[in-house]
Amino acid sequence: MSLITFDNTGEKKFEAGVDHCVLYPQQNGAYPQGVAWNGITGITESPEGGDAQDFYADNIKYGSLRGAENFNGTIECYTYPDEWKGCDGRADLATGVSFGQQSRKIFGLSYRTLIGSDAMELGAGYILHLIYGCTASPSSKTRSTVNESPEAGTMSYEFKTTPINVSKVANAKATSHIEIDSTKVSAAALAAIEAAIYGTDGTVSYSAASPVGTENPVTEGWYERSGSEGSYVYTLSADTSVDSEKTYYIKSEVGGTNAYLPTPDQLYDLITNA
Numbered sequence: 001m002s003l004i005t006f007d008n009t010g011e012k013k014f015e016a017g018v019d020h021c022v023l024y025p026q027q028n029g030a031y032p033q034g035v036a037w038n039g040i041t042g043i044t045e046s047p048e049g050g051d052a053q054d055f056y057a058d059n060i061k062y063g064s065l066r067g068a069e070n071f072n073g074t075i076e077c078y079t080y081p082d083e084w085k086g087c088d089g090r091a092d093l094a095t096g097v098s099f100g101q102q103s104r105k106i107f108g109l110s111y112r113t114l115i116g117s118d119a120m121e122l123g124a125g126y127i128l129h130l131i132y133g134c135t136a137s138p139s140s141k142t143r144s145t146v147n148e149s150p151e152a153g154t155m156s157y158e159f160k161t162t163p164i165n166v167s168k169v170a171n172a173k174a175t176s177h178i179e180i181d182s183t184k185v186s187a188a189a190l191a192a193i194e195a196a197i198y199g200t201d202g203t204v205s206y207s208a209a210s211p212v213g214t215e216n217p218v219t220e221g222w223y224e225r226s227g228s229e230g231s232y233v234y235t236l237s238a239d240t241s242v243d244s245e246k247t248y249y250i251k252s253e254v255g256g257t258n259a260y261l262p263t264p265d266q267l268y269d270l271i272t273n274a
């Protein structure tokens with residue numbers, strides 16, 4: 001045994017901020033395609049339930065049971081990705097035209113909160129948050145006139161969750177919220193998790209096209225090359241007909257994976273196989 005000491009340098013930690021938010025609309029019970037959610041100003045986590053229910057016998061308190069817990073929250077933002085519209089009960093009437101009061105899609109979220117300490121400020125690490133089974137409630141929006149002190153309008157969306165099963169941990173109950181501490185998981189496990197929730201880039205290459213003179217480079221999505229060997233730059237062509245004096249290029253990408261939100265069991269496999 002050793003004496004407990006307090007307030008040691010580097011051990012005074014705290015959390016702050018929120019960033020790297022990703023939205024995952026649910027498809028057939030999975031979360032296969034994540035999109036960046038820029039403009040997040042805050043995410044409030046609001047668990048509820050879990051209240052104790054006491055029961056009595058023999059004129060004394062005989063025991064206590066706690067009810068099920070629910071995980072709810074609020075998303076605050078300046079804007080949202082197009083994929084959010086379905087989660088907010090809207091559908092497209094035509095390109096650029098949407099209408100409301102439709103069924104609300106289930107979605108998942110991931111985001112980071114930063115870990116700070118007395119020794120490293122906000123550079124100590126971060127917590128990855130994975131949220132499952134969310135549905136958003138209708139929300140009010142305030143439209144204000146522009147005045148001498150204009151402010152960008154913010155939006156706020158409350159959400160509730162339905163927990164999903166955790167089968168690979170003995171006696172575990174279903175959950176809606178997982179936290180991953182970058183300062184405690186292994187580097188290999190963290191890399192595998194982030195490759196899943198953020199996706200990975202493929203290898204991009206360009207090969208010369210073989211025009212026959214009738215194609216439209218714009219609609220074909222052909223590129224033109226500039227610069228010198230070792231530092232070539234490829235830009236989409238603006239030509240609407242083939243210029244016989246030019247060489248056009250076709251872009252191809254090999255590998256790469258879409259961002260997805262792993263379920264707790266998939267997350268368990270990613271960590272144990274890393």
